[in-house]
Amino acid sequence: MIKRLFDWLKQPLGLIAVGIAVLALFSAGVYGIYTTQQPPEQPIQFPHQTHVAFGIQCLYCHPGAARGPAAGIPTQAKCWGCHNQIQKTMTSELLKPLKEAVISGTPIEWVPVAQVPDFVQFNHRAHIAAGQNCENCHGDMSRVTIAQNPQVFNMGWCLTCHTKIAGEDQAKLIKLSDCGTCHY
Amino acid sequence: MSDKFSRRDFLKLAGVGAATTAILTGCGPASRYVKREPYMLMPEYNYNGQSTYYATTCRECAAGCGLVVRTSQGRAIKTEGNANNPLNLGKTCARGQATLHGLYNPDRVTDPIKRTRGAAAGTTVAWDDAIQTVADALKNNKPEEIAFLMGTTSDHLFDLLTDLSAQAGINAPVRFGALSMFEARATLSKAAENLFGEAGMPFFDVGGAQVVISFGANFLETWLSPVPYTRGFAGLREGQTKKRGTFIQFEARMSSTAAKADEWLPIRPGTEALVALAIGRLASELRGGPLPRVFAEVDTAAAADAAGVKLTALEHIAEIFAASAGVLAIPGGSALGQSNGLAVAEAVLALNAVADNFGKAGGVFFSGLAPSQTEYQRPASAMEMQDFIQNMTDGKYKVLFVHGVNPVFELPASSGFKAALKGVEQVISFASFPDETALEADFVFPDHHALESWGYQRVVTGSAQPVLSGSQPVVSPFYNTRATVDVLIAAAQLAGGKFAEAMPFKDEVEFLRSKVAPLMSEADGFFSAADLNTFMAYFQQYGGWWKTTDGRTAPNAADVFNRELDASEAEFAGEGEFFFVPFVSPTLAEAGANKPWLQELPDPTTTVMWNTWVEINPETAHELGLEDDDVVKIISEAGELEVPVYRYPAIRPDTIAMPFGQGHTAYGQYAAGRGSNPADLLGQHFNEAGDLAFAGMKVKIEKTGKKQPLSRMESIMGVYGVGLGEEH
Numbered sequence: 001m002i003k004r005l006f007d008w009l010k011q012p013l014g015l016i017a018v019g020i021a022v023l024a025l026f027s028a029g030v031y032g033i034y035t036t037q038q039p040p041e042q043p044i045q046f047p048h049q050t051h052v053a054f055g056i057q058c059l060y061c062h063p064g065a066a067r068g069p070a071a072g073i074p075t076q077a078k079c080w081g082c083h084n085q086i087q088k089t090m091t092s093e094l095l096k097p098l099k100e101a102v103i104s105g106t107p108i109e110w111v112p113v114a115q116v117p118d119f120v121q122f123n124h125r126a127h128i129a130a131g132q133n134c135e136n137c138h139g140d141m142s143r144v145t146i147a148q149n150p151q152v153f154n155m156g157w158c159l160t161c162h163t164k165i166a167g168e169d170q171a172k173l174i175k176l177s178d179c180g181t182c183h184y
Numbered sequence: 185m186s187d188k189f190s191r192r193d194f195l196k197l198a199g200v201g202a203a204t205t206a207i208l209t210g211c212g213p214a215s216r217y218v219k220r221e222p223y224m225l226m227p228e229y230n231y232n233g234q235s236t237y238y239a240t241t242c243r244e245c246a247a248g249c250g251l252v253v254r255t256s257q258g259r260a261i262k263t264e265g266n267a268n269n270p271l272n273l274g275k276t277c278a279r280g281q282a283t284l285h286g287l288y289n290p291d292r293v294t295d296p297i298k299r300t301r302g303a304a305a306g307t308t309v310a311w312d313d314a315i316q317t318v319a320d321a322l323k324n325n326k327p328e329e330i331a332f333l334m335g336t337t338s339d340h341l342f343d344l345l346t347d348l349s350a351q352a353g354i355n356a357p358v359r360f361g362a363l364s365m366f367e368a369r370a371t372l373s374k375a376a377e378n379l380f381g382e383a384g385m386p387f388f389d390v391g392g393a394q395v396v397i398s399f400g401a402n403f404l405e406t407w408l409s410p411v412p413y414t415r416g417f418a419g420l421r422e423g424q425t426k427k428r429g430t431f432i433q434f435e436a437r438m439s440s441t442a443a444k445a446d447e448w449l450p451i452r453p454g455t456e457a458l459v460a461l462a463i464g465r466l467a468s469e470l471r472g473g474p475l476p477r478v479f480a481e482v483d484t485a486a487a488a489d490a491a492g493v494k495l496t497a498l499e500h501i502a503e504i505f506a507a508s509a510g511v512l513a514i515p516g517g518s519a520l521g522q523s524n525g526l527a528v529a530e531a532v533l534a535l536n537a538v539a540d541n542f543g544k545a546g547g548v549f550f551s552g553l554a555p556s557q558t559e560y561q562r563p564a565s566a567m568e569m570q571d572f573i574q575n576m577t578d579g580k581y582k583v584l585f586v587h588g589v590n591p592v593f594e595l596p597a598s599s600g601f602k603a604a605l606k607g608v609e610q611v612i613s614f615a616s617f618p619d620e621t622a623l624e625a626d627f628v629f630p631d632h633h634a635l636e637s638w639g640y641q642r643v644v645t646g647s648a649q650p651v652l653s654g655s656q657p658v659v660s661p662f663y664n665t666r667a668t669v670d671v672l673i674a675a676a677q678l679a680g681g682k683f684a685e686a687m688p689f690k691d692e693v694e695f696l697r698s699k700v701a702p703l704m705s706e707a708d709g710f711f712s713a714a715d716l717n718t719f720m721a722y723f724q725q726y727g728g729w730w731k732t733t734d735g736r737t738a739p740n741a742a743d744v745f746n747r748e749l750d751a752s753e754a755e756f757a758g759e760g761e762f763f764f765v766p767f768v769s770p771t772l773a774e775a776g777a778n779k780p781w782l783q784e785l786p787d788p789t790t791t792v793m794w795n796t797w798v799e800i801n802p803e804t805a806h807e808l809g810l811e812d813d814d815v816v817k818i819i820s821e822a823g824e825l826e827v828p829v830y831r832y833p834a835i836r837p838d839t840i841a842m843p844f845g846q847g848h849t850a851y852g853q854y855a856a857g858r859g860s861n862p863a864d865l866l867g868q869h870f871n872e873a874g875d876l877a878f879a880g881m882k883v884k885i886e887k888t889g890k891k892q893p894l895s896r897m898e899s900i901m902g903v904y905g906v907g908l909g910e911e912h
Contacts, residue, residue: 111217
């Protein structure tokens, strides 16, 4: 049966069929990968670059990064602390979702994009304490609107940086490349 | 399809394509995107991304274990034991862990509802109308026509109702729970009263003993307070300062407690009293001295014969008994749930007199009264519930309030509770879940979940120190529910008169403070404070208040040896050939069936999940032509039900057993229509202390020819020759 299939495929018509099938599979694969790389829809088209341009520090809105595992998403009370003094907030179409959420008292449902799988125990605090800057991993936020992931947060990427930082220090290398450092 | 490229090949290629796409998309970041709701307003004590921990009390059973719940951004994430609480010292059982599945349960009653009895749905009403309804019920009926039926948790509500009953003349609240029925609590305290002249909850110091002999007490599963008893068992086995302790269990089936025993003796049900007295007599003879009168009458050879064990086996245990210091005998569970249960309890307690362990380490004590408690209060026995049901049938109660208990499911069907509800004009349930009793109510005014509630629970037994475990909300209520205490306070003030006088509180917290305040002047507290605000802050921080001293008392054992006991065998109701032993599922118990974690947790002995089974000895099954998963009909004098067979080698051939916990007809999507309820087979027979003789039935088995595969963790490959081919 399989032999007959191969015989048929060797004919000109068969070769064309194979070509079409390969192209179809390739395009499906490309499309599949493309869909996974799209940033999710956010409730507010939050412009990071504007906020960075005003000189607001990352840790002002994401203070958890210095204190614990998660950087956290700011409360709308924190947004409102500045925005209620900004005239544009009341008129801007883009800021309408924020205004409505604050007035109606409903939480804003953000979708964080910098995610690692559940079996990775990532802790921001250790990285900040080691002198890493936010942009080392999250990219230059003065150039993006809605947060996007500039990196693929996979293990190879983590380890590349860990080994580079350890350098010749063997004790440090062992600590930074131990499985239990991130998987426990 | 062409004849050269078959349908099968096409499917193969399509399958490969689909799998490739699935892998490619599944590994991308999109698969991990979830919505996050940050706080709208961050509380002062919290930081972004930082967990907050609250101490509270578990309400999955009445033991009163302390919990510490981890919360993040206002959601409860994980429950663990409160290490400060002397009862559970930082541990919980599986039910305590699964309390989150109650909090996040999709079937919770979200709003107050008015409903037609028996109908599936109801109409939502406003809380103001709900409170008016309760106020009218209080005001428009005579005080003696108002009845409260409560579960065994929420002691603060019980105190409120007791105050209300004392000052406004309504009936005192009645408490009931299936667990206390299967634990035979009334029998234990009655036996203690008969032997020691004082009613109370005995405390068995398993951890300090050298030999533990248990008659049916399943203290590693659900009995009384499983977490401290499990810790005690670890103490018995650890042998840090002494040699490894010995544990002997008498029980017709091997429960998961019996499975931990060094020796398990499956004696014939109903002969426990005889066996206890025989061991007492043999041990007394070995120890020398005059034979105590309590053991003098028993014929040891006849007792061994009746129990279906060899006399040498009893002599062997008597030798262990006589040779060891620190022997402890515990009566409990199915041994007490028989017509002669009281005699069993007394006979087994009397064994402790031979060991002379009363009030000593590794012996029998009376549990100390909890703080703010003046006398031992036990839940109603099944016989007392019969009086309550009779009053309902006779129309003596015009309005019935139900909180924290599901009597339509928890009481045997033969008790007639469901039919008796027709005699009550108005039934108001405070259930958090749409359980069987809530479906038969006219109104459901849902209480908060335990993790959203204030309150306290008195620890009845399990801890040497007297403990009052405190509850506080660890999260804001998710739904439009309201604390029952708040509803009653508001309704009482609306009703006016004596009711308003009895309830001069602003809300539940003020009531709670009034109850906790007297503890400030008590001595030996784990903490104290000069003012109530500070005291309450500590009370919340530590999850309760307890004494640093041992509150247990030694029973007066002066007359134990001189008591005469009727050691005749138990009587069994029904025509069948099999003894029927219902046991409480260690994981589900009476209210765990709506929690998927608990449903998914394999039963410790059979590994069955999500279903009910009947345990039958393989030999008996062979004689009856039954195999695993064959559905049989079990018929008792009270009813019949169908259930799949589990061939269980560790049960007497003349006994069958079924777990209690499934068989709900309501109670949400995970519980309803799953398994069967062995309580449907139980008739109304009681022992002398008024507890239900739940293990006193004989039943018949009929084949149905149907099969229902049980899902189980264990592999049955090779067991009974399964899967090994014809030759085996």
